[in-house]
Amino acid sequence: MSTLNQALRAALANRDALLAELHHQGTDCYRLFHGSQEGAGGLTIDRYGPQLLVQTFHQQLSRDELLSAHELICAHLNQPLLLVYNDRSQGNSRIDRSDPIYPAEPAALDDLIGHEWGLNYRVRGRHPGQDPLLFLDLRNARGWVKQHSAGKSVLNLFAYTCGVGLAAAAGRASAVCNLDFAEGNLAVGQENGLLNPKLQVMEFIQSDYFPAIRQLAGLPIAQRRGQKLPSYPRLPQRQFDLVLLDPPAWAKSAFGTVDLLRDYQSLLKPALLATAEDGVLICCNNLSKVAMAEWREQVLRCASKLGRPVRDCQVLAPAADFPSRDGQPPLKTLILQL
Known part of the structure; x- marks a missing residue:
């Protein structure tokens, strides 16, 4: 098992009680991996409703690392989440939109809806800005x-x-x-x-x-x-x-x-x-x-x-x-x- 997968498994296990609480209150937007504190600096993995947003700020993930993390998370949550990978490690933190590692499926880049505290929020994996539409x-x-x-x-x-x-x-x-x-x-x-x-x-x-x-x-x-x-x-x-x-x-x-x-x-x-x-x-x-x-x-x-x-x-x-x-x-x- 890779070092990243070990860290990711631990992070998911630590969130089990929190995720149950969030789902109960009508929230499906949350951070699944906070890399700077959980063993992989410069990596964040967030769920926004039906979408899984992976972002790197220091170093790109390999395709195998990315797909392995996606598979692990979907299995843990029992949810077939749509994957979007935004590499922000180059060019003054701009998102690399050429997708050299993993081209997102069109459905993953559609206008989607996430939920927090029972409210609906617009979700876009890519938009003219850099940051996700909900902090x-x-x-x-x-x-x-x-x-x-x-x-x-x-x-x-x-x-x-x-x-x-x-x-x-x-x-x-x-x-x-x-x-x-x-x-x-x-x-x-x-x-x-x-x-x-x-x-x-x-x-x-x-x-x-x-x-x-x-x-x-x-x-x-x-x-x-x-x-x-x-x-x-x-x-x-x-x-x-x-x-x-x-x-x-x-x-x-x-x-x-x-x-x-x-x-x-x-x-x-x-x-x-x-x-x-x-x-x-x-x-x-x-x-x-x-x-x-x-x-x-x-x-x-x-x-x-x-x-x-x-x-x-x-x-x-x-x-x-x-x-x-x-x-x-x-x-x-x-x-x-x-």
Whole structure:
């Protein structure tokens, strides 16, 4: 038996109880192998409904390794999953779409549907972006939002494909607003809404984060010296009962820079001001080099200085399909009761 198959068998056995729980709650999207922590750095294997998505970030798998892993997983789950292999080890982490190792069957690349917390989500093995359309490590946060959003207005910042917004709508939120810069991301979010027709219609705002959140928070939009700002949607000042802030590690625009390592405060301050009194702000940091204790202290200090002290702070860890040997997973989530 190969070293990879041994590691994969152990990972599947460790997930048996979790998978039974997930299937019971209506979830068939989860990580089956988290290579950096389970014996094969740079390899991830995820299930998205009827699809098995294998991705490599450091070194390609051989065809035999890939097909052996696929066969092992299908047998363990008793599911004939459609295989998609995306090699992201070359060319600045772009997906190799030439499929030199394994050309996916056409059915595997069709528009498919996966499920989480009983909701339907669009699944595509390949699309214009790099990442899957649903980030699985945020599942617990989406579940928390679904459970705690009844009657509340919800703002989903850096919404990506609007999974958090969909969870809020399923939790009977009074209003759901998804904000993201990318039109393609919001288009998938709208698809997700249409895949769940019994839920209320969500709001979608395509905008750079900084002008949008500063308007919602009642703050001026600063113009850099000698530079004319691009156009942006005009928004009224508004506070929300529940706000989720899940920014990328780094991004730059004419309005500002997203930098989770050096300047989380510039993202956090207006998000705090856009959160209503007695509201909840869920903030995330996915940068592995940032320690939870240090970041938590920074967040609490920033809130206190802004006059929005935190009454209670809860740490929400990813589920067990994202194991962490040192107890410090890259994705860190804080639930702040203001």
